[in-house]
Amino acid sequence: MTIKTIEFLKGCFWEELKDVLASVASDLGDAIDDMDALEVIPLKGAMTNEVFQVNWPTKNGDVLRKVLVRIYGEGVELFFRREDEVRAFECMSKHGQGPRLLGRFAAGRVEEFIHARTLSAVDLRDPEISALVAVKVREFHNLRMPGPKNVVLWERMRNWLREAKYLCSLKETNIFCLDNLDGEINMLEKKLYRADQEIGFCHNDLQYGNIMIDEETRTITLIDYEYASYNPVAYDIANHFCEMAANYHSDTPHVLDYSKYPGVEERQRFVHNYLSSEGNKPSNAEVEQLVRDIERYTLANHLFWGLWGIISSYVNKIDFDYKEYARQRFQQYWLKKAALWDSLSSPEVNGSGIF
Structure with a gap:
């Protein structure tokens, strides 16, 4: 020691x-x-x-x-x-x-102690490993866990927003635009809802450090279930994609590089592997619909982890620049919202009517 x-x-x-x-x-x-x-x-x-x-x-x-x-x-x-x-x-x-x-x-x-190695940031981009992760995530989502099968995402974010406002100074509240986020959360909950969206038991923190691989058997294990709960599966996969911008073992672990966010083909490949993992052959329409839903749920991910970063800066003593991390997540939210706004606002049949 x-x-x-x-x-x-x-x-x-x-x-x-x-x-x-x-x-x-x-x-x-x-x-x-x-x-x-x-x-x-x-x-x-x-x-x-x-x-x-x-x-x-x-x-x-x-x-x-x-x-x-x-x-x-x-x-x-x-x-x-x-x-x-x-x-x-x-x-x-x-x-x-x-x-x-x-x-x-x-x-x-x-x-x-699991005799396997934790994935690295680079591993997430390896097509073979990514396919194995997709299959494991699908298996995880299909778990039948005790308790209600209700989506917790929106209530959790509202609770975190209240706590962030309580902890932050007026200056920080203004810098992070916290007074605007109630409306953003309400908007996202309404716009992202689909009556036919799949709800599963989600890990909710699918960063590379929570994914392990046995090099001999090529078995994937997901670890650390602090944030696990029932949520839309599109939200969980969106979280995984967003985490590809991070390298928590660098000299600046809080810095996010969104040029590393997976491109369309990489996202489609992951989703196809995810939907195919139980022997089914998804149609192109099914793959495209889930890819589209995932992209929209990146917005919820950025707000979720932005709020987490603010609160963590006050309660966690680990050496990590939580506020700068939060700033980047909120910045990315506003950038992506502008790019995705037309798709969120345009009329689209979603199984329950029209957006």
Whole structure:
């Protein structure tokens, strides 16, 4: 452990965590004789939680046991209910999705360490990997999770907007145009609605750091379900496309490059793979309709993560320029809205009538 890591853990909950790790080790058939011999490795890329890999030798001494320790970020109760996230995590495990839950403590939990690598920003552009991701996302959307199957996107954004207004100064409220966003959210909820749109269990944070691949089996695993909920599947795929503008492992992880947003052919290919994943052969019209819906839902994504950035700047201590990130997301919203406005405003039969 580095000095910084030791100070962080000991300053928070080290004694409680040691007891949990000892219990986890026992459940796995190990015994940790010397807690000071634990190897703790901070993992980079997380923007909500602190994440660590913890290693200890197994009984035969030749193999290291690895687990993942997740320390919950400060202020996350403003974004989601932790009990809902843990319930989803446990349910995902039962569905064979993601890592197993090994132990819990007040400030976090211990998870199974997945022996796969996290994708990089570049991986998202690899056609083979992208096709695998599309299939996994479709599988995720088809999960049947407990609780109501209601769309939470719009209520969540309204709650976040109220919180952002409360936290921001008058100057910041004006800079981010927060007083205008109630109307924008209402407009989007009305314009983006389709009576026949598909609602699925969405991950809602499909950045590359939450997608892992087993290099041997080529199996994709989605991790980190803090924001998972039922939403339009077009919104979730739009989130994935928007995340292609980010590289959270660069020297400037908050800077977004929208020249990397996928082009039309790349989006069509992803959607075709997504719709084909269950052996169906989608028509060109089905592919084009979903591509069109996804493009419109990028607007909701920019508002969603812009508000997240503002709130995070006040409650999260992770080294990340949240306000600049928020500024870029809002800027992109207004730019894309201008480009998409005609399609949002023009008459179009949507299954329930006319926009």
